[in-house]
Every structure is written in structure tokens, then in C-alpha cells.
Amino acid sequence: MTESNLRDYRDATLRAVSPNFTAKVFAGIxxxxxxxxxxAIGDVYxxxxxxxxxxxxxxxxxxxxxxxxxxxxGRRAVPxxxxxxxxxxxxxxxxxxxxxxxxxxxxxxxxEQRVLHTAAEIHRGNARPYRWLAREIGAPDATRAxxxxxxxxxxxxxxxxxxxxxxxxSVGGYVFGxxxxxTLLEGEGLDLGAVENVIGHGFRYxxxxxxxxxxxxxxxxxxxxxxxxxxxLRSIEDAHAHGLSPCGTCRPIAx
Amino acid sequence: MxxxxxxxxxxxxxxxxxxxxxxxxxxxxxxxxxxxxPIVTFVARMLRDDARAEDVAQEVFVRAYRALHGxxxxxxxxxxLRSWLLAIAHNLTRNAVRDAPPASDSLEFDDGTxxxxxxxxxxxxxxxxxxxxxxxxxxxxxAQLSPALRPAFVMRYVDDLSYDEIAETLGQPVGxxxxxxxxxxxxxxxxxxxxxx
Numbered sequence: 001m002t003e004s005n006l007r008d009y010r011d012a013t014l015r016a017v018s019p020n021f022t023a024k025v026f027a028g029i030x031x032x033x034x035x036x037x038x039x040a041i042g043d044v045y046x047x048x049x050x051x052x053x054x055x056x057x058x059x060x061x062x063x064x065x066x067x068x069x070x071x072x073x074g075r076r077a078v079p080x081x082x083x084x085x086x087x088x089x090x091x092x093x094x095x096x097x098x099x100x101x102x103x104x105x106x107x108x109x110x111x112e113q114r115v116l117h118t119a120a121e122i123h124r125g126n127a128r129p130y131r132w133l134a135r136e137i138g139a140p141d142a143t144r145a146x147x148x149x150x151x152x153x154x155x156x157x158x159x160x161x162x163x164x165x166x167x168x169x170s171v172g173g174y175v176f177g178x179x180x181x182x183t184l185l186e187g188e189g190l191d192l193g194a195v196e197n198v199i200g201h202g203f204r205y206x207x208x209x210x211x212x213x214x215x216x217x218x219x220x221x222x223x224x225x226x227x228x229x230x231x232x233l234r235s236i237e238d239a240h241a242h243g244l245s246p247c248g249t250c251r252p253i254a255x
Numbered sequence: 256m257x258x259x260x261x262x263x264x265x266x267x268x269x270x271x272x273x274x275x276x277x278x279x280x281x282x283x284x285x286x287x288x289x290x291x292x293p294i295v296t297f298v299a300r301m302l303r304d305d306a307r308a309e310d311v312a313q314e315v316f317v318r319a320y321r322a323l324h325g326x327x328x329x330x331x332x333x334x335x336l337r338s339w340l341l342a343i344a345h346n347l348t349r350n351a352v353r354d355a356p357p358a359s360d361s362l363e364f365d366d367g368t369x370x371x372x373x374x375x376x377x378x379x380x381x382x383x384x385x386x387x388x389x390x391x392x393x394x395x396x397x398a399q400l401s402p403a404l405r406p407a408f409v410m411r412y413v414d415d416l417s418y419d420e421i422a423e424t425l426g427q428p429v430g431x432x433x434x435x436x437x438x439x440x441x442x443x444x445x446x447x448x449x450x451x452x
Contacts, residue, residue, distance in 0.1 A: 005447070008390035009397070010413045015296040021309060022287050028317035031280050081284045 023050060023084045032073070033080035034065070035087050039094040039157055040187050041180045046094070047077045048086045052102030056090075056155045058176060072154070073107055093158060101158055108154065111139075115149035122163040125189035127217035129167040132253050151175065157184075169199050169216060194222035203232030205239055205252055213239040218250035268336050276332035279323045287316055290340050293414070297341060300409050301348040303398050311351055315344045338416075338423040345406055345424060396446035400439050407432050408439025 026033060027050035034047035036059050043059035047069060054073060057065055062079065069077040080087065089101040103120075105113050114137045122128050130150075134143045150161040156175050162184045166172045171192070174181035186192055198206065198216040206221050207213040209229045216222040224230040233239045236254045239246075246252050271289060274282035294315055299308035319340055323331055400408055406425060410416040411432075421436070422429040 005389050005393050006412055009393035012390045013296065013300055013394065013413075015292065015299045015305070015308060017291045017295050018309060021291055021295070021313065022284060024309075024313050025287050025316040025320075026284075028313060029283070029320040031283070033284065076280055078281045078284070081288060 019085055022082060023086065026050070030075060032069070032075050032077040033087075034069070034077045035080045035083065035091075037087075037091050037094045040096070040184055041157075041176060044094070044157065046087060046090045048090070049075070049104050051104040051106065052086055053090050053155050053158055054104040054107075056157050090158060103155055103158060105154070108149075108152070111142075111145065112149040112152060115146050116153055116159050116161070119150060119153075119161050119164055120159045122160060124160075125219055126250070127163045127165045127169075127185060127190055128215070128250070129169075129253070130164055130172070131167050132215075132251070133164055135253055136251075147173075160184075163188075165217065169195050189220065190217060191220060191223050194220075194225075198222050198225055198232055201232055202234055204235060205233040207231050207233050207239060207242055207244050211244055212247045213242075213244040213252060214247040215250045215252045218247055218252075271336055272332050272334050275323060275334070276328040279320065279331070283320055283323075286319070286336065286340075290337065291316070293337070294340055294344050297344050297409070297414070298348050300397070300413070301345075301406065302351055303394075307351065311347055312344070315340060315347055318343055318347070335420075335423065338420045341410070341416075341424040342426065349402065392447055392450055393443065396443040396450075399446060400442055404435050404439035404442065407435035408443065411436035412440060 032047050032049045032054060034045045034055070036043055037046045041058075045055070045057050045059050045065050046053055047055040055069060055077075057068070059065075066077055069075070083091065086102055089099050092099045093101045105116060108116065115133060118133055118136050130147050131140070131143045133150075134140050134146045137146070139145070146164075150164055151173065153159055153161040153175065156162065162174055162181045164172075165181075165185075171178050171181045171185065182192060195216045203216070203225070205213045206216055206218075206225055207230070209231075213233055214221050221230070225232050233242070233244075236252070239252075267289065271282065271286055274285065291312065295308050295312040298312045298315070299305050302308055302311065322343075326334075397405060397409065397413075407421055410421045410424065411418070416424070418429050418432050418436075422432045425432060427435075
């Protein structure tokens with residue numbers, strides 16, 4: 001037996017470690033990790049556990065964040081050294097890439113989970129009213145509870161609760177402040193000035209001559225009012241009087 | 256011979272142990288990063304089962320974490336991490352080997368082809384095929400070592416650990432470890448010579 005036999009054996013049996021090895025160890029010990037990520041509103045802490053991202057908060061003092069995390073989730077989060085597939089996905093999503101990020105909503109109630117899952121389906125460049133979301137989850141009278149559930153969103157930005165606004169199209173509250181909410185919505189391509197202009201003229205919907213009508217926050221439709229084929233509407237009744245059907249994307253509700 | 260476990264140098268060990276003494280949770284990922292590859296590799300060599308190696312290695316770290324929380328800060332600061340972790344891995348693989356169904360004589364690689372090593376300048380396919388037989392013969396011979404000899408042989412002649420470190424890992428006197436490693440070497444050599452005949 002030569003040295004080279006042993007060396008070949010050693011090299012051939014060196015094991016690469018899979019990318020989620022450390023994550024599985026941390027799952028076993030019950031400690032979560034967090035890392036600093038860039039986002040449209042500045043640096044945020046992203047914490048994650050085995051199922052997915054568990055929290056997003058504005059970056060600041062580590063100890064304050066860790067204390068908040070322990071209080072809210074009953075588990076400890078420590079600063080991560082390495083990214084793993086979950087944190088990499090979150091980092092990409094916060095950069096604006098269209099990727100799926102696993103989310104850990106174990107600590108949310110079933111009602112909160114329904115609200116958050118539905119909010120997650122609102123696309124970039126759009127916004128929907130709280131009352132709309134209440135209707136979508138089959139609880140049309142629960143608008144206030146919907147607002148509370150969004151306020152408890154543990155993963156803002158990743159679940160875009162900022163895309164849920166008031167029925168009058170004012171932005172309403174947000175965990176990172178109303179200004180941040182405006183910044184986010186406009187950064188995503190929603191022209192709030194155009195929406196406010198529509199509302200300012202007493203319109204609640206926008207109709208199209210092809211026979212449908214939308215919320216003013218359905219994509220960029222607010223920018224098209226008074227261009228060929230588009231016109232403002234004051235009420236659902238107004239829309240019905242024009243013989244218009246609700247848009248299948250924004251599914252407008254009564255204002 | 257370069258050490259395959261040379262990830263954590265003594266200074267790094269001291270820094271890690273110091274960090275563990277201060278805060279186990281915050282220091283633990285560093286420990287996992289420093290030792291995951293040597294531990295997974297060690298477990299894979301002992302079990303001859305790549306599929307189970309990561310699971311068992313993860314359990315090594317989970318047990319290490321729990322043990323660390325039971326130790327005083329002073330004890331954590333004095334740990335020699337590599338041999339301490341290898342000792343946990345040794346105990347777990349011993350149990351895993353005992354609980355597993357009997358393995359075949361040959362190394363259990365998926366399709367018989369060698370994995371490329373992790374070193375730079377990996378050989379091309381032809382070279383790998385030509386050299387495969389030699390290392391696989393070593394693997395077969397290692398696989399046939401008794402459980403009493405295999406850990407000492409692998410740690411000494413494959414991982415290049417010192418006898419002191421192996422003794423600490425296995426919880427045996429240095430003399431016993433030297434004897435086991437040497438008997439392992441003779442047995443592997445004999446097996447390879449038999450193959451050559």
C-alpha cells in the first residue's frame with residue numbers, strides 16, 4: 001500500500017456537505033437565525049427557521065430585535081454566519097426578484113394565516129382595500145380584524161401587507177410607517193398621485209368601453225382615466241348603469 | 256501527509272471554545288461550519304453509508320449542542336473541539352453500525368464510480384477510472400477492519416490525527432490506540448497484497 005493509495009482513498013471519500021446541513025442542525029436544536037438584508041426601505045433583519053422565514057423587521061440594535069423575537073415567538077434567534085437556501089431566497093425577493101420564499105406562519109392564528117395568504121396574492125403595482133380582503137377570505141364583516149391581522153404580519157415586505165389600503169385609497173397604517181408604505185407602493189409602480197386624482201374627482205372605479213370596471217388601484221389603470229376608452233365611475237350602481245362587469249383581476253367591491 | 260481535518264487550527268479552536276464559553280447559541284454556527292465536513296466525512300467512512308452520513312452527523316451536532324448547555328463556561332472554554340466532536344461521532348456511529356443490518360463487503364457507493372475529490376485540479380474522467388480501483392481496494396480493506404481497529408486506523412492514517420487526539424477521541428490509552436492503528440495498517444496492507452496475488 002502506498003501513500004498515494006491512502007491519499008486517493010482520503011480524497012475520494014471526502015464528503016461535500018449539502019447546503020441545508022446547518023439548517024437541519026439548527027432545526028434540531030430549536031434555535032432560529034437572522035441576517036441583514038437590503039430592501040426597498042433600507043436594511044432589515046430577516047429571521048428564519050426550518051419551515052421558512054419567520055420574521056422581517058427594520059435593522060437596528062441586535063439585542064432589541066432578539067428580545068422582540070424571543071418575546072413574540074418563544075424561541076431564540078441568533079445572527080447567522082452563512083446564508084442557506086431560505087435566506088438566499090429572501091434576499092433575492094427583497095432585491096425585487098420574482099422568487100418563491102418559504103414562509104413560517106406557525107405562530108399565526110388560522111384567521112391570520114388566511115388573511116396573509118390572500119394578501120400574498122396581490123401582485124406588485126397593485127393595491128386592494130381592507131374590505132376587499134375581508135370579502136376575499138369569506139368574512140366580509142371582518143374588515144377591522146383583517147386590519148389587525150395585517151398589522152401582526154410577521155414578515156412584512158415578503159408578504160406584501162403594504163398592498164392593502166383603505167377603501168378611499170388612502171394608504172392607511174403600516175408596521176414601518178405610512179411614509180414607508182407609500183414609498184413601497186410607488187416603488188412597485190403604483191401611481192398614488194394618479195389614484196388620488198381619480199378619488200379627488202369623486203370617482204371610486206374606472207370603467208372601460210370594452211365592458212368592465214376596475215378599482216383605481218388595479219395596476220396602472222388610474223393613469224389612463226380620460227384617455228381613449230377609460231372613464232371614471234362614482235359607484236357600483238354607476239358601473240351597472242353602464243352595463244359593465246367587474247374586472248376579473250381586481251374583483252371590485254362596493255365602496 | 257496533510258490532515259483532512261485541518262479545518263480548525265489550534266488557534267481557531269481556542270477562539271471557538273472561548274466564544275462557546277461566552278454564548279453557546281451565538282457561537283454554535285461557527286462550530287458547525289468549522290467541523291461539519293470532517294464530521295460528515297468521518298461518519299461516512301465509519302458507516303460506509305453516504306445516505307445516512309449527514310443525518311448521523313447532524314445528530315452529532317445536536318447532541319454536542321445539548322451537552323454544551325450542560326457544561327459550565329469554564330469547561331466549554333477548555334474543550335478541544337475536534338476530538339470532543341469526533342468522540343460524539345464515534346459513539347453515534349458505533350451505535351449506528353450496531354443497529355444497522357449487516358453491510359456487504361464492498362464500499363456502498365451509489366454506482367461504483369468514485370466521487371471526485373474536493374481538492375483543486377481534479378483529474379479528468381479517464382484518470383479517475385484508472386485510479387478508482389486502487390482507492391476502492393483501500394476502501395474495501397478499511398471496510399473489512401473490525402470495529403475495534405477501524406476508527407484508530409482511519410483517524411491515524413487517513414485523517415492524520417495525532418495519537419494523543421485519537422486517544423482522547425476514543426477514550427483509550429495512547430498505547431492501545433497506537434497498537435490498534437498499527438494492527439489496522441497491517442491488516443489493510445495484508446488485504447491489499449492478497450488482492451494483488
